[in-house]
Amino acid sequence: MTASMKDVAQAAGVSLGTVSNVINHPEIVAEGTRNRVRQAIKDLGFVVNASAQTLRAGRTRVLGLVVPDIGNPFFTEVAKGVDDAAFAAGYSVILCNTDEDSAKEDRYLELLASQRVAGILITPARETHAAMTRLTSREVAITLLDRSSTGLDACSVAVDDAAGAGMAFDHLYSLGHRHIVVLLGPDDIPQIIERRRGVNAAAAGRLDDGSLRFVTSPHMTAAAGESTMTQFLKEQKGTFTALFCANDLLALGAIRALRAAGLTVPRDVSVIGYDDIDFAASAQIPLTSIRQPKYQLGHAATELLIGECEDPSSHAHQRVMFQPQLIVRESTKAVRKPRK
Amino acid sequence: MTASMKDVAQAAGVSLGTVSNVINHPEIVAEGTRNRVRQAIKDLGFVVNASAQTLRAGRTRVLGLVVPDIGNPFFTEVAKGVDDAAFAAGYSVILCNTDEDSAKEDRYLELLASQRVAGILITPARETHAAMTRLTSREVAITLLDRSSTGLDACSVAVDDAAGAGMAFDHLYSLGHRHIVVLLGPDDIPQIIERRRGVNAAAAGRLDDGSLRFVTSPHMTAAAGESTMTQFLKEQKGTFTALFCANDLLALGAIRALRAAGLTVPRDVSVIGYDDIDFAASAQIPLTSIRQPKYQLGHAATELLIGECEDPSSHAHQRVMFQPQLIVRESTKAVRKPRK
DNA sequence: GTGCTTGCTTGTAACGTTTCAATTCTTATA
DNA sequence: TATAAGAATTGAAACGTTACAAGCAAGCAC
Numbered sequence: 001m002t003a004s005m006k007d008v009a010q011a012a013g014v015s016l017g018t019v020s021n022v023i024n025h026p027e028i029v030a031e032g033t034r035n036r037v038r039q040a041i042k043d044l045g046f047v048v049n050a051s052a053q054t055l056r057a058g059r060t061r062v063l064g065l066v067v068p069d070i071g072n073p074f075f076t077e078v079a080k081g082v083d084d085a086a087f088a089a090g091y092s093v094i095l096c097n098t099d100e101d102s103a104k105e106d107r108y109l110e111l112l113a114s115q116r117v118a119g120i121l122i123t124p125a126r127e128t129h130a131a132m133t134r135l136t137s138r139e140v141a142i143t144l145l146d147r148s149s150t151g152l153d154a155c156s157v158a159v160d161d162a163a164g165a166g167m168a169f170d171h172l173y174s175l176g177h178r179h180i181v182v183l184l185g186p187d188d189i190p191q192i193i194e195r196r197r198g199v200n201a202a203a204a205g206r207l208d209d210g211s212l213r214f215v216t217s218p219h220m221t222a223a224a225g226e227s228t229m230t231q232f233l234k235e236q237k238g239t240f241t242a243l244f245c246a247n248d249l250l251a252l253g254a255i256r257a258l259r260a261a262g263l264t265v266p267r268d269v270s271v272i273g274y275d276d277i278d279f280a281a282s283a284q285i286p287l288t289s290i291r292q293p294k295y296q297l298g299h300a301a302t303e304l305l306i307g308e309c310e311d312p313s314s315h316a317h318q319r320v321m322f323q324p325q326l327i328v329r330e331s332t333k334a335v336r337k338p339r340k
Numbered sequence: 341m342t343a344s345m346k347d348v349a350q351a352a353g354v355s356l357g358t359v360s361n362v363i364n365h366p367e368i369v370a371e372g373t374r375n376r377v378r379q380a381i382k383d384l385g386f387v388v389n390a391s392a393q394t395l396r397a398g399r400t401r402v403l404g405l406v407v408p409d410i411g412n413p414f415f416t417e418v419a420k421g422v423d424d425a426a427f428a429a430g431y432s433v434i435l436c437n438t439d440e441d442s443a444k445e446d447r448y449l450e451l452l453a454s455q456r457v458a459g460i461l462i463t464p465a466r467e468t469h470a471a472m473t474r475l476t477s478r479e480v481a482i483t484l485l486d487r488s489s490t491g492l493d494a495c496s497v498a499v500d501d502a503a504g505a506g507m508a509f510d511h512l513y514s515l516g517h518r519h520i521v522v523l524l525g526p527d528d529i530p531q532i533i534e535r536r537r538g539v540n541a542a543a544a545g546r547l548d549d550g551s552l553r554f555v556t557s558p559h560m561t562a563a564a565g566e567s568t569m570t571q572f573l574k575e576q577k578g579t580f581t582a583l584f585c586a587n588d589l590l591a592l593g594a595i596r597a598l599r600a601a602g603l604t605v606p607r608d609v610s611v612i613g614y615d616d617i618d619f620a621a622s623a624q625i626p627l628t629s630i631r632q633p634k635y636q637l638g639h640a641a642t643e644l645l646i647g648e649c650e651d652p653s654s655h656a657h658q659r660v661m662f663q664p665q666l667i668v669r670e671s672t673k674a675v676r677k678p679r680k
Numbered sequence: 681g682t683g684c685t686t687g688c689t690t691g692t693a694a695c696g697t698t699t700c701a702a703t704t705c706t707t708a709t710a
Numbered sequence: 711t712a713t714a715a716g717a718a719t720t721g722a723a724a725c726g727t728t729a730c731a732a733g734c735a736a737g738c739a740c
Contacts, residue, residue, distance in 0.1 A: 392726035
């Protein structure tokens with residue numbers, strides 16, 4: 001069994017309280033005693049028991065990070081920002097990967113609650129969920145990641161999805177594209193709703209009926225993007241010259257499908273992605289994309305959350321909104337035969 | 341403050357012990373009582389306090405996962421395998437990203453020790469470290485990930501790096517390449533040592549002196565690969581027709597450097613990577629690579645570790661070794677002017 | 681009626697910390 | 711020399727849970 005403070009106390013010939021003082025308030029204990037205790041700690045390989053500390057203190061220095069897909073480099077970058085900010089503040093992070101599954105999300109939230117984490121960073125898989133409102137009613141601080149807080153009593157750090165989607169549309173439109181397909185993810189993902197809204201707003205009155213088509217992929221992954229696009233190409237009527245994908249993974253998958261169908265990017269179809277993950281630049285056709293400040297997103301959210309944890313009374317909920325940025329690469333070109 | 345069992349007991353008009361029984365041994369409490377208690381639990385939103393449980397039980401159901409770079413899709417895949425296996429067994433995972441930094445690794449190991457995690461999965465940044473041997477002397481179970489246990493009293497799950505590197509060399513050799521550059525990472529990373537060994541073994545006696553050159557990148561990232569290769573191309577004397585990179589990220593970076601220098605892949609230089617991350621297939625030039633069973637690696641290691649945690653006495657340390665696999669894509673071609 | 685089971689329920693100790701009031705020991709001051 | 715003040719140390723309580731010995735009815739066999 002691991003050594004406890006009691007063992008240390010015995011070894012150093014002092015009382016339990018003195019050991020605790022050496023650890024937490026070294027300045028109030030006499031130098032000789034202090035050294036004796038420190039030696040005993042070293043000899044026994046003593047490490048404080050965080051559970052006991054937590055139980056006593058009623059609070060932890062652990063955060064929960066709940067993301068829908070850690071396989072997506074977007075979230076990996078976000079997670080790095082979170083990790084760095086947490087580590088710097090002496091917090092540790094429990095990573096929870098929900099696979100876009102609400103049931104798994106619920107189980108993880110329950111687990112985080114039982115761990116009495118100080119706070120939770122979450123990109124909800126679906127619209128704000130019962131389990132989450134239940135959580136905010138307790139003393140757990142919550143910060144929404146990559147998602148604006150609507151109706152929920154919490155901080156949020158997000159990127160303007162509607163604006164980004166608008167940028168993507170404008171870019172394609174300005175290249176002369178008038179027949180555009182938009183490959184989205186599941187309709188109930190908040191980001192998807194926003195990006196669809198952004199496209200619709202930007203397109204309003206500028207395209208003929210039926211010239212803007214939406215396709216839905218069941219997941220936000222490259223594999224799902226590829227199969228959805230393959231299916232679409234098989235069934236589609238009418239033509240299109242540009243494709244906007246709701247994230248880069250979908251775009252990479254879709255490009256594979258386009259090539260398999262004998263179409264060349266960008267000659268036959270221009271493709272624009274979203275997120276600007278690292279690999280977008282090294283892709284088969286370097287991908288035009290909408291860059292999101294991923295690392296900053298995670299970092300800022302974590303600092304906000306820790307701020308709330310450390311001083312809940314003076315904390316006012318904030319909504320931070322970053323702006324996305326268009327990165328033009330080789331996957332988008334002016335349309336070959338512009339139509340009116 | 342969150343409700344405790346005592347509150348539940350009071351609300352349901354029973355004793356503390358009965359509440360505990362309803363939660364842990366529901367079959368031994370009378371149906372009426374059981375329902376009353378369950379209702380109270382629901383009403384108060386009670387969730388057990390994991391710290392108190394841990395303190396009492398002396399053990400947690402938490403694992404630590406320590407990796408050098410979560411930004412590398414290789415480790416992301418491994419982490420998914422870990423997460424799935426852990427979740428299935430009712431464990432949760434604290435993810436620790438060390439950035440290949442031994443000091444950060446030490447701090448994380450200390451943290452995991454204070455959390456009294458049941459076990460630790462680790463891909464050590466450097467050769468087996470003092471902190472780790474210190475840990476094994478306690479009751480924490482350790483499993484080495486992607487790294488064979490040499491001298492350390494622990495389980496390990498790895499992929500045969502020397503064999504994989506040999507495959508890569510053989511592939512290039514069989515395509516007629518006789519002037520080969522190997523882009524490795526830091527010399528003190530165990531995988532690098534093994535892969536260098538594999539190349540040397542495979543090359544033994546088959547190449548002229550100076551026809552096999554090693555270059556060292558300071559990090560295993562695309563950015564580092566790009567700058568190291570740029571530098572090498574500037575300074576190099578002599579020519580080469582093939583490049584073997586110690587992982588796919590380095591390869592993607594190196595390809596960018598080659599293109600910037602006016603070289604075409606695979607016409608001027610064949611490139612082979614290592615890991616076969618998802619993006620290798622969608623890369624600018626689809627990358628020939630050595631596939632490692634990433635997900636299985638994480639999954640198998642976690643099951644092994646949990647096995648040890650649940651029943652330490654009957655546990656015998658194992659070394660599991662997976663075999664890698666050559667995946668040929670477009671980045672490697674037969675040499676244009678084969679030399680003898 | 682006595683003694684036994686059986687089925688439920690209860691009270692208490694223990695896990696390892698931290699905090700804080702109480703205590704002891706020094707040393708300086710009147 | 712007696713006393714106050716200050717410095718260093720101690721002991722006990724509390725955090726929330728679980729396990730377990732003990733208690734208490736109610737039902738049954740004799």
